[in-house]
Amino acid sequence: MTTEKSVLVADDEPHMRRVLEIALRKMGHRVLVAGNGREAADIVQAGAVDLVITDLRMPVMDGLALLRHLRAMEFDVPVIVITAHGSVESAVEAMKQGASEYLLRPFDLDVLELAVERTLRGADVSRHNRFLRQELERGWGDAVGQSLPMQQVGELIRKVAPTKAAVMIVGETGTGKELAARAVHMASPRADRLFVPVNCAAIPAEMLESELFGYEKGAFTGAVKERIGKFELANEGTLFLDELTEMPIEMQAKLLRALQENTIERLGGNRRIALDIRVIAATNRSPREAIAQGKLREDLYYRVNVFTIDLPPLRERRDDIPGLVAHFIAKHGHRRVTPGEIDPQVLERLQGYAWPGNVRELENVIERALILAGPGQLQLAHLRLDAAAAPAAAPAAPVAADPGTQALPPPGPLNAAVEALEARLIERALQLSEGSKPRAAALLDISERALWYKLKKYRVN
Numbered sequence: 001m002t003t004e005k006s007v008l009v010a011d012d013e014p015h016m017r018r019v020l021e022i023a024l025r026k027m028g029h030r031v032l033v034a035g036n037g038r039e040a041a042d043i044v045q046a047g048a049v050d051l052v053i054t055d056l057r058m059p060v061m062d063g064l065a066l067l068r069h070l071r072a073m074e075f076d077v078p079v080i081v082i083t084a085h086g087s088v089e090s091a092v093e094a095m096k097q098g099a100s101e102y103l104l105r106p107f108d109l110d111v112l113e114l115a116v117e118r119t120l121r122g123a124d125v126s127r128h129n130r131f132l133r134q135e136l137e138r139g140w141g142d143a144v145g146q147s148l149p150m151q152q153v154g155e156l157i158r159k160v161a162p163t164k165a166a167v168m169i170v171g172e173t174g175t176g177k178e179l180a181a182r183a184v185h186m187a188s189p190r191a192d193r194l195f196v197p198v199n200c201a202a203i204p205a206e207m208l209e210s211e212l213f214g215y216e217k218g219a220f221t222g223a224v225k226e227r228i229g230k231f232e233l234a235n236e237g238t239l240f241l242d243e244l245t246e247m248p249i250e251m252q253a254k255l256l257r258a259l260q261e262n263t264i265e266r267l268g269g270n271r272r273i274a275l276d277i278r279v280i281a282a283t284n285r286s287p288r289e290a291i292a293q294g295k296l297r298e299d300l301y302y303r304v305n306v307f308t309i310d311l312p313p314l315r316e317r318r319d320d321i322p323g324l325v326a327h328f329i330a331k332h333g334h335r336r337v338t339p340g341e342i343d344p345q346v347l348e349r350l351q352g353y354a355w356p357g358n359v360r361e362l363e364n365v366i367e368r369a370l371i372l373a374g375p376g377q378l379q380l381a382h383l384r385l386d387a388a389a390a391p392a393a394a395p396a397a398p399v400a401a402d403p404g405t406q407a408l409p410p411p412g413p414l415n416a417a418v419e420a421l422e423a424r425l426i427e428r429a430l431q432l433s434e435g436s437k438p439r440a441a442a443l444l445d446i447s448e449r450a451l452w453y454k455l456k457k458y459r460v461n
Contacts, residue, residue, distance in 0.1 A: 004028050004029055004030055005029050005030070005050035005051060005120055006029070006030045006032065006049050006050045006051075007024050007029045007030070007031055007032070007049075007050065007051045007052075007053060007116070008031075008032045008033070008034060008040055008043055008044065008049045008051070008052045008053070009021060009024070009031060009032070009033050009034070009053050009054075010033075010034040010035075010036065010037060010039070010040035010052065010053070010054040010055060010058065010063070010066065011033075011034075011035075011054070011055040011058070011082075012035055012036055012055065012057075012058045012059055013055070016055070016105075017033050017035075020053060020112075021033060023109050023112060023113070024053075024116070027113055027116065027117075029116075032049065035058075036058045036059050036060040036061055037054065037058055037060060037061025037062055037063065037065055037066035037069070038060045038061040039060075040052060040054060040061075040066055041061065041066060041069050041070070044070065044075055044077060045073075045075075049077050050077070050078075050120065050123070051077065051078055051079075051080065051116065051119060051120055051123070052066075052070070052077055052078070052079045052080070053079075053080045053082060053116075054066055054067075054079060054080070054081055054082070055081075055082055055083060056081055056082070056083035056085065056090060056094070057083065057085060063081050063083070063094070064090075064093060064094060064097060066079075067079055067081075067094065067097035067098055067099060068097055070098075071097060071098050077123075078100040078119045078120070078122070078123045079098065079099050079100060080099065080100060080101040080102075080103065080115055080116070080119055081094045081099045081101070081102050081103070082103045082104075082105055082107070083102075083103075083104065083105065084104070084105040084106075100119040100122065100123075101115040101118070101119055103115060146320065146323065147317040147319040147320045148317075149312040149316060149317045150312070150317060150320060153180065153309060153310075153311060153312075154183075156307075156309050157180065157183050157184050157187060157309065158187060160184060160307045160309075161183075161184045161185075161186075161187035161188045162187070162188060162189065163307075164278060165306040165307045166259075166278070166279045166280070166281070166303065166304045166305070166306045166307070167181070167184055167279075167280045167281070167304075167306070167307050167308075167309060168280075168281050168282070168283075168287065168301075168304055168305040168306075168307070168308050168309070169181060169280065169281070169282040169283075169308075169309045169311060170282070170283060170284075170286075170287065170308060170309070170310050170311070170449065171282075171284065171310065171311030171312070171313070171449075172284055172311075172313045172358055172447065173284045173357065173358065173360070174314075174357045174358030174359055174360030174361055175311040175312070175313055175314070175358045175359060176311060176358075176359055177242065177282040177284075177311060178197060178240065178242060178282070180309060180311060181195075181197075181238070181240045181242075181280040181282060182195055182240075184238070184280060184309075185237070185238040185240075185278075185280070188238070188278065190236060190237050190238055190278055193234075193235075193236045193237030193238070194233055194234055194237040194238075195234075195237060195238045195240065196230050196233045196234040196237065196238065196239050196240065197240040197242060198211065198212065198230050198239065198240065198241055198242065199242045199243060200241055200242060200243045200244055200246050200247040201242075201243040201246035205248045205251065208247065208248070208251055209251060209254065209267060210227070210229065210267050211229060211230060212229050212230050212231055212255070212258075212264075213229040213231055213254075213258070213264045213265065213266055213267060214226070214227050214228045214229030214231070214232060214264075214266045214267070215227055215229075215266050215267035215268050215269075216266050216267065216268040216269040217268075218268060219266070219267040219268025219269070220267070220268070223267075223268065226266070229264070229266065231258065231264050231275055231277065232264070232273065232275065234275075234277050235275045235276060235277060236276050236277075237277070237278070238277070238278045238279075238280060239277050239278070239279050239280070240280045240281075240282070241255075241279065241280070241281045241282070241304075242281075242282045243282065243283060243284065244281040244282065244283050244296065244300075244304065245283045245285045245287070245290040245295045245296045246295075249294065249295070249297065252296070252297045252300050253297065253300075255300065256297065256299060256300045256303060259279060259300075259303055259304070260303065262274060262275055262276070262277070263275065279304055281304040281305075283296075286437060286438070286448050286452075287301055287305065289437065289438070310449045312447060312449065312450075313355065313358050313447050314355040314358045314359055314361075314362065315354055315355050315445075316446075316447060316450070318351045321347065321350050321351050321362070322347055322351075324359065324362055324363075325342065325346075325347065325350065325362070325366055328362070328363050328366040328367065329341075329342075329366060329370065329378075331363075332363075332366065332367045332370050333370045341377060341378060342377070342378045343377055343378060343379045343380060345379075345380050346369075346378050346379065346380055346382075346383065349380060349383060349385070350362070350365075350383075353385055354445075356386070365383060365384065365385065368382075368384055369382040369383055369384070370382075419458070422454065422458070423454075423458040423460060425444065426440070426444065426451070426454055426455065426458065426460050427460055429443045429444050430460070437451055437452070
């Protein structure tokens with residue numbers, strides 16, 4: 001059943017108003033009525049109206065004048081125009097003034113119902129897209145944060161979004177890679193087209209090719225009709241390949257060819273289909289290590305890695321945690337955070353936790369805590385954190401245990417001394433981890449991204 005909306009009917013004929021009112025109530029909507037355009041404008045001004053259905057010819061203020069008034073006052077409400085005196089000129093003028101539909105009387109009530117549903121659905125999509133764009137301009141979503149690292153990520157998104165460049169998003173599990181990909185899409189000229197996500201790790205290898213490229217009827221046993229693949233769905237839009245390094249290596253070769261030639265062939269077909277797709281890929285691995293391990297083709301990496309966005313883990317942006325907590329309380333508790341609703345010790349504990357599962361883990365923790373707390377204050381007793389996860393500030397014991405790293409440098413400029421000590425700690429961590437970058441990063445309690453940056457900065461091999 002259609003969700004109830006508030007529909008305003010403006011018509012100077014009482015009989016027509018009554019017919020429309022009955023029909024709209026049967027559709028499940030709340031109905032308001034007005035005898036002319038001026039009354040209708042006052043009703044819109046007074047409260048929320050989801051849709052206006054107006055006659056074209058009315059006293060005091062006709063339908064076109066009402067349209068002009070609503071647009072001049074910047075009321076974001078769709079309008080359907082109905083009239084028994086239709087003409088090409090009046091239809092064109094109504095559409096110019098922003099009418100969503102133009103219906104000639106007499107009309108079948110099924111036609112009216114279709115027009116109402118189509119207009120309301122289009123208005124919902126428009127509002128949703130506008131909301132996402134506003135969120136992006138504000139910092140691409142409340143669930144992301146406003147810390148310096150995330151402001152830098154947001155700036156990268158704003159720079160790359162208007163281009164056609166392929167994007168590689170790298171980050172630990174739970175950092176919000178798909179959210180970042182959607183932000184790129186929504187800020188791009190392709191925002192009114194589809195964003196099509198594909199989880200390369202979740203689709204069985206034997207099904208992945210048909211999921212991506214589709215198939216023709218009779219291509220294999222069970223293919224009783226043709227099916228469009230993800231590539232065709234994403235035409236003129238964005239294709240998001242999540243966990244790209246989990247895609248079978250032989251499938252990566254077929255993917256590379258499709259991306260290079262901008263064409264595909266469905267399974268069982270011989271027709272080449274030209275496509276215009278923007279590709280965004282993501283991985284929770286170090287791409288370089290994935291290449292070394294044979295998990296990622298190097299040529300495919302260079303094809304999808306025109307522009308890289310590194311998402312920092314939550315432990316590197318702890319200033320975002322209070323805002324994230326408020327966001328998740330509003331999302332799962334259906335209420336805004338008020339002073340005193342959260343025990344200060346809760347935020348202190350959350351900001352001191354290592355968050356191995358990143359933002360996704362935080363959301364789960366808050367949702368569970370809200371269930372335990374009910375309508376009362378969120379307290380420490382309501383938190384369920386993984387005891388095995390070390391506090392974010394805890395030093396790594398193996399590194400601290402090395403006597404060589406305990407020696408203080410001779411007095412001198414503080415920055416140079418700190419950098420020299422940091423370089424020695426990194427070298428020691430690499431020794432203890434036998435050259436493994438992920439293990440060294442874990443020992444130092446930093447992300448692989450941060451480790452790679454410091455290796456380059458200090459020229460550590």
